[in-house]
Amino acid sequence: MADFRIVYFDEVDDPYQVTLLFQLSLFFPAMPNVLEEMRANDDRYTSEFGIFAVTRDGAVAAGHLLMRIPTATTRGRLDVGGVNAVATRPDFARRGFMTSIMNATHQYFRERGLDHSVLTTSGRLGAMVMYERLDYAELSRSHIAVKYPKQPRTPVPSEVLVRSFSDDDIPIVNKVYTEAVRKSYGFIHRPSDFLKARKYATGEMKPKENLRIAQRGDTAMGYAYWDSNPRISEAYEIIALDSQSFQALLADAEQRNPGAGIFVWCDGLTSLEIGWLRDAGYQVPIETYGIALVKSLKGKTDSRKLKSLYGVELGKFRLGLWDGT
Ligand SMILES: CC(C)(COP(=O)(O)OP(=O)(O)OC[C@H]1O[C@@H](n2cnc3c(N)ncnc32)[C@H](O)[C@@H]1OP(=O)(O)O)[C@@H](O)C(=O)NCCC(=O)NCCS
Structure with missing residues (x-):
């Protein structure tokens, strides 16, 4: 050597x-x-x-x-x-x-x-x-979880609105995450501004284009980050405080890219959210x-x-x- x-x-x-x-x-x-x-x-x-x-x-x-x-x-x-x-x-x-x-x-x-x-x-x-x-x-x-266009669409819950992200939402995203992961284990201790801490600063992460916020009334209940092209919308992260908000984020992605396969990475999810994906008609969990x-x-x-x-x-x-x- x-x-x-x-x-x-x-x-x-x-x-x-x-x-x-x-x-x-x-x-x-x-x-x-x-x-x-x-x-x-x-x-x-x-x-x-x-x-x-x-x-x-x-x-x-x-x-x-x-x-x-x-x-x-x-x-x-x-x-x-x-x-x-x-x-x-x-x-x-x-x-x-x-x-x-x-x-x-x-x-x-x-x-x-x-x-x-x-x-x-x-x-x-x-x-x-x-x-x-x-x-x-x-x-x-x-x-991963997957749903193709031939499969039934996720119903849109009436009480949850899904909208785009603005910089004011950074603390909201952090708060939703902290609340959602409270009773689980693993790699869940994030710095307070983890979007910046991970990749926001390097420009690889584009929250303004790709991050969607679910809210019930004035309260943010969830968010999802989608990387999309006409063939596939891929959720790098989807986190919600209840099943309806989770469903609203899935329905939003399906509606916005109707011809695409929807892929959700499940690495950051527990069996609770895997159940929500199954309820929304996704094939899950599929090993990668x-x-x-x-x-x-x-x-x-x-x-x-x-x-x-x-x-x-x-x-x-x-x-x-x-x-x-
Ligand atoms: C994986 C990598 C870091 C290995 O580095 P390396 O300096 O060649 O590793 P070593 O010489 O210490 O290898 C030790 C042993 O690992 C195994 N090994 C290493 N590379 C291997 C390969 N490509 N295929 C099969 N076995 C391999 C062998 O058993 C090897 O011992 P041997 O050469 O006596 O058979 C290098 O191939 C690499 O940079 N790959 C591309 C990037 C990558 O895949 N990174 C890992 C991302 S998690």
Whole structure:
């Protein structure tokens, strides 16, 4: 194996080397200003931000970003380590770079008192073999709900109005989320302005175009974020305080894009909302390749025990698309 050093982000001489790494491995054009924006706005990134392998001639061969994520378990709040944007340059692949980095990461998490390392990935990727070798095991599977245009439309509840989002709604969205997730577990502790904290600031998230608010009288009862084109409307997040408001958000999407398939990512939903989707005539839950993995940093990983800690089998676990690594 080539001679290399493992360093943190601020020790990399040229941040464009990190940009190139993410571009080549993940098709993620993370220009230095984008990385800085992510670091400044998403408080889940640790102060070291990323860990990388640098070769003797200064190439950043591999690396990933580092997170510390607050979660809710059946035994209370627990911070876990988060591994984000795992990447090895193709010209350095299969030489043990990522295995070395991951081992250093696990030590880094242990030194910070963390008992678990978590990451979200796709079961289709070769990376799964590496994660399994490193003793990562399944925490949860990603599911979707789907309805095609040939299927009956969701009835429009008369008492709930659905409207577009404006900047004044940011606290409303946060409030609805906090209230809706109160009795569930998982990745539910968000910063107060999570839209900004996640992707709002980078411009990838377009709430004015895509976020819809459900309200009953003057009270906001739910919201949904839809990414739409003529073939598909995809809900990255749909959260509501009651079944009618949830139904109103589905009916709104079906009406606004009548020829499209409606897809709802269920990762952030509990069995309660999955039931609401079923009531509205959706096929659900349908398994996808998405998977959340967890590794115990103290001894062998016991997937069953960790699922139980997070209420996965109880149907009370949430790991929304905006909350993954
Ligand atoms: C996944 C990835 C990070 C692996 O990095 P790497 O530095 O090549 O990993 P390592 O050399 O430490 O691999 C260790 C072991 O993992 C397994 N492994 C790694 N990549 C694999 C692949 N593509 N297919 C099958 N097994 C693989 C092998 O068992 C390998 O050991 P071996 O080479 O002795 O057989 C790299 O292939 C990559 O960046 N892929 C594209 C981006 C990506 O998929 N990231 C993960 C997103 S969650």
